[in-house]
Amino acid sequence: METLGERFQRETKYSRKGRPPATRVLSHPEEFKAYPQAPRFPLPPPGEEPGPGIWQVMGARRSVRDFSPQAITLGALARLLWSVGGVREKRWGFLFRIVPSAGALYPVETYVMVNRVEGLDRGLYHLHVPTFSLELVKEGDHSRTLVRAALGQEMVATCGVAFIWTAVIDRCRVKYGERAFRYIYLDAGHVGQNLYLAATSLGLGCCTIGAFFDDEVNQVLGVDGLEEAVLYLGVVGIPA
Numbered sequence: 001m002e003t004l005g006e007r008f009q010r011e012t013k014y015s016r017k018g019r020p021p022a023t024r025v026l027s028h029p030e031e032f033k034a035y036p037q038a039p040r041f042p043l044p045p046p047g048e049e050p051g052p053g054i055w056q057v058m059g060a061r062r063s064v065r066d067f068s069p070q071a072i073t074l075g076a077l078a079r080l081l082w083s084v085g086g087v088r089e090k091r092w093g094f095l096f097r098i099v100p101s102a103g104a105l106y107p108v109e110t111y112v113m114v115n116r117v118e119g120l121d122r123g124l125y126h127l128h129v130p131t132f133s134l135e136l137v138k139e140g141d142h143s144r145t146l147v148r149a150a151l152g153q154e155m156v157a158t159c160g161v162a163f164i165w166t167a168v169i170d171r172c173r174v175k176y177g178e179r180a181f182r183y184i185y186l187d188a189g190h191v192g193q194n195l196y197l198a199a200t201s202l203g204l205g206c207c208t209i210g211a212f213f214d215d216e217v218n219q220v221l222g223v224d225g226l227e228e229a230v231l232y233l234g235v236v237g238i239p240a
């Protein structure tokens with residue numbers, strides 16, 4: 001009997017006989033998500049800083065799960081955010097980003113749960129891409145809820161900052177139908193690797209997380225899990 005995964009692979013295949021049929025689209029989402037009522041905190045743009053070269057960074061990257069209680073700097077957080085959601089250039093009226101994305105549709109949204117960052121209160125923030133600023137979605141300490149949602153992985157609370165990536169599914173599905181799910185997961189992989197490399201380059205530790213209770217993470221963020229759903233997490237802090 002064909003499994004769900006095998007059926008997904010088959011039904012989303014491009015083949016010489018045809019492409020996957022167009023599917024139900026729930027909405028025509030905006031190019032960027034925004035929280036217009038939320039307080040907004042502009043981030044310092046990344047400057048030209050000397051650092052290790054790309055080959056050294058790739059060779060040094062590893063998953064780090066133990067963190068010191070020391071806060072990371074706002075400058076470091078800004079660089080990390082730029083590595084996952086920064087804009088590279090404006091071309092043909094579109095904002096092209098640091099990370100690649102199928103069809104330049106950028107379905108991945110970035111949220112951060114700030115535990116310990118100098119100059120930024122604890123809380124849950126959303127990255128507003130066009131202004132490179134953080135929008136405060138929920139004040140306060142949500143680390144215990146997120147640890148529980150991440151199957152009890154304590155590094156979610158001991159890190160300086162936890163990244164949470166969601167996808168606005170129809171941003172990609174309007175073009176690619178159900179094949180969009182493949183591209184969304186691939187996009188998320190690029191984002192996660194950039195976080196690893198940026199953290200390594202800054203001398204910080206990073207670990208990405210795929211093990212979580214989806215509904216619980218969606219609930220923390222206040223997203224419905226259908227039009228917008230959690231994809232992936234990543235934690236960063238000063239290595240212990």
Ligand SMILES: Cc1cc2nc3c(=O)[nH]c(=O)nc-3n(C[C@H](O)[C@H](O)[C@H](O)COP(=O)(O)O)c2cc1C
Nearest residue numbers: 061062063064065153192207208209210211212232
């Ligand atoms: C998609 C994905 C999901 C992962 N989920 C978790 C996780 O939930 N918890 C964890 O401790 N590590 C997680 N990791 C990290 C892997 O365990 C780690 O990359 C692997 O053991 C190789 O070690 P390295 O990253 O140090 O090279 C995940 C990595 C990836 C790419």
